Amino acid sequence: MKLVRFTQDGRTRIGKVVGEQVVDLSPLPGVSDSMRQLLTDLPNLRAALEAAHSPCFALTEVILEAPINDSQKFLGIGMNYRKHAEEARLAGIPIPESQLWFNKQVSCINGPYAPVLKPHVTEKMDYEVELGVVIGQRCRHVQASDAAAVIAGYLIVNDVSARDWLHKSPTFTLGKSFDTHGPIGPWLTTADEVDNPLNLEMKLFVNGELRQHSLTGDMIYDIYAQIAYLSTVMTLEPGDILATGTPSGIGAPTGRFLKHGDVMRLEIDGLGHIENPVIAESFGR
CATH class of the missing domain: 3.90.850.10 (Fumarylacetoacetase-like, C-terminal domain)
Structure with a gap:
């Protein structure tokens, strides 16, 4: 997967890039706005993340942010x-x-x-x-x-x-x-x-x-x-x-x-x- 943080309509959330689109992962249970937390929980969340296919936005419609903004080191x-x-x-x-x-x-x-x-x-x-x-x-x-x-x-x-x-x-x-x-x-x-x-x-x-x-x-x-x-x-x-x-x-x-x-x-x-x-x-x- 290509995991991203993206901003759309003034809201920043986590998604994944598929082709020329970003699939919004924020509606999934257990997905917050923290990539660090997502990585901590990734073994349990991976199947749901990989299966998600909507909602989605064109890459040209969003702003890609730093994939991780809350690293400890x-x-x-x-x-x-x-x-x-x-x-x-x-x-x-x-x-x-x-x-x-x-x-x-x-x-x-x-x-x-x-x-x-x-x-x-x-x-x-x-x-x-x-x-x-x-x-x-x-x-x-x-x-x-x-x-x-x-x-x-x-x-x-x-x-x-x-x-x-x-x-x-x-x-x-x-x-x-x-x-x-x-x-x-x-x-x-x-x-x-x-x-x-x-x-x-x-x-x-x-x-x-x-x-x-x-x-x-x-x-x-x-x-x-x-x-x-x-x-x-x-x-x-x-x-x-x-x-x-x-x-x-x-x-x-x-x-x-x-x-x-x-x-x-x-x-x-x-x-x-x-x-x-x-x-x-x-x-x-």
Whole structure:
């Protein structure tokens, strides 16, 4: 299934995408307006969700929102693609010897087609196409061999980064967490519809120019190793988002940072696309 949050006639609810239509799932018993809660209850609700076929709306008649807006954690891994790690090394950034994780505050979550604000306090705002993994069940101490069982599904993440702010503190949190700097979507594709998440083609365009192009198979630590590593430290919960790393081609090495009026389009095989315009943020907003 392709699970969405959508707004129609001023009301936001949960649905599923079938072809060019959105089936409204909100009338079903047990379906609230929380995607996190839906994922918690998904094993019991799945049959009813899959069988639902009405009411429905054309995709052109609704606004697609961030598929999950109430995640408890939004975590990202740094320098997890081989070619990207090499370009970082050439820029003077050492390659980490283990998985390098950081927080994106959940307040940065943004819709798949919503504007990304460029704060006046950064001149080095950058883009990063990433495969997003969404956790489907509460888990701790997960072995890599068992990690697929705790994944609810996948979506596209743009890990927008203020590069100058990444160096203002010992952690990446501030530079990764400006409001609107976490576009996700366009929907949550459940894991059963993704044959091999380790062999997906991913692309990012800025104003129609291809900037990033890779396969998820170029990861240094695959998604299962990531879940095993994180769950050694913390309990993962339904709805938690893991941004699993970006390939080479970011703007930082060449100084090609984002500016007002730019449009970012991100595509991952089987997961659709998201597209976000860059808008200069008003001072003090």
